[in-house]
Amino acid sequence: MVLEHYISELLYRYNCVVIPGFGAFLTQSRSAIIHKDTHTLYPPAKTVSFNQQLISNDGLLVSYAAEAQKTTFEAMLKQVEEEVVDWKLRLQKGERLQLADIGEVWSGTEGKIQFQPSGKTNYLTASYGMSSFVAAPVAREVLKEEVAALEEKTPIAFTPEKREAVAARPYLKYAAVVLLALTTGFTGFQFYKAEQNNQQVVREEAHKQVSKRIQEATFFDTEPLELPTITLKTTKKASTDKAGRKTHHIIAGAFRYRTNADKKIEQLKELGFHPSYIGTNPFGLHMVAYDSFIDAQQALQALHKIKRTQKDAWLKSVR
Structure with missing residues (x-):
């Protein structure tokens, strides 16, 4: 072993x-x-x-x-x-x-x-x-000492400026100034154009994010709130009456989590509505109604009244 x-x-x-x-x-x-x-x-x-x-x-x-x-x-x-x-x-x-x-x-x-x-x-x-x-050691101090020693051995000599040579070709100086101005202007224009493009991209991205958040706030509650557990004894309303006519629901919202749907029902009760839980839609979202009606005309009248204060309300008819 x-x-x-x-x-x-x-x-x-x-x-x-x-x-x-x-x-x-x-x-x-x-x-x-x-x-x-x-x-x-x-x-x-x-x-x-x-x-x-x-x-x-x-x-x-x-x-x-x-x-x-x-x-x-x-x-x-x-x-x-x-x-x-x-x-x-x-x-x-x-x-x-x-x-x-x-x-x-x-x-x-x-x-x-x-x-x-x-x-x-x-x-x-x-x-x-x-x-x-x-790791190779840093040689900054060594190079500094070598440069200092080199300057002592071979000092740099400065000669007087030959002004006559410059005066003989003054157009070179003006040409350099013009070239510098054109280069600076072109660079500034390119920078300004790039900055405008960047601002446009930022504005479009911000608009997308705001639209996305509005949709999520209206129809989806992405995270369940940390609320005390509430046990509710509710019964699901029948979707049709005895004659088989449509049952009309005024939808208050659709939620990813049932706990948020129950919380919405309690809030609507406090506001004086007659809310109810009407099950899930094809996307698996839990749907809550402000109120439900057998008569379509009554449902439309109630919808117009509710939309005065609740812009996101809409009517859903089920056979």
């Missing part, structure tokens, strides 16, 4: 893994560090250490290995004890135990177990995929 394999896997998840009768491997998180001499940046990691005093069986290692090998806890505990006995005999002979991905273990003076972590495996899962790299 390769016991160190299970120890290594557990070190990713736990800060202490005890080998019964032998000791415990401990991990401690450390921050990222930079080596000043080599300019190497090391990511955050977990450092591994060993404590010979922690030998009591906490069941973690044995349970994990037993589950991995599909065996019982007692059988795996026996295997671990046999492995520990073999480790101790090898240490007494002066051998060094090479535990893969963990480190090296040997017996020091007075029988104390010494441990040297390998450092090849980073057990900090938050640093998965990160590796050390060398």
Whole structure:
């Protein structure tokens, strides 16, 4: 049995893994560090250490290995004890135990177990995929010193201006001024045109957002309000009378959640209406009516009256 394999896997998840009768491997998180001499940046990691005093069986290692090998806890505990006995005999002979991905273990003076972590495996899962790299030092001060030394060796010499040469070709100066003015004007016009286009796009996007919010506010309540739970004993009105004529509903709104529909009914009752829940539409929205009528003429009269204060009301007839 390769016991160190299970120890290594557990070190990713736990800060202490005890080998019964032998000791415990401990991990401690450390921050990222930079080596000043080599300019190497090391990511955050977990450092591994060993404590010979922690030998009591906490069941973690044995349970994990037993589950991995599909065996019982007692059988795996026996295997671990046999492995520990073999480790101790090898240490007494002066051998060094090479535990893969963990480190090296040997017996020091007075029988104390010494441990040297390998450092090849980073057990900090938050640093998965990160590796050390060398960052080139910033050379700003070095370049500054080199430039200063160069100026001392080869100073720059300034010669008097030959005004006669400039006077001989004054048209070059005026041509440069005209070219600069044309370039500036063209750049300013392009900037102004781009700015106008950007403002037009922003206005169109704002108009779309406002229209979308108005539609949602009128017909949909996208999020249920955090209200106390209300239990209502209601009965759904029949959609037709005994003669089979149409039942006409003045719709107050359609809601995605039934809780919002019930809240709307309570609000309409407080306003003096006779609201009712009339089921869901083909889109699965819960519909609430201000009032319902058998007679179409009465329904139209009520609709005109309601629309004086409730602009979103509309009439729905059901057979």
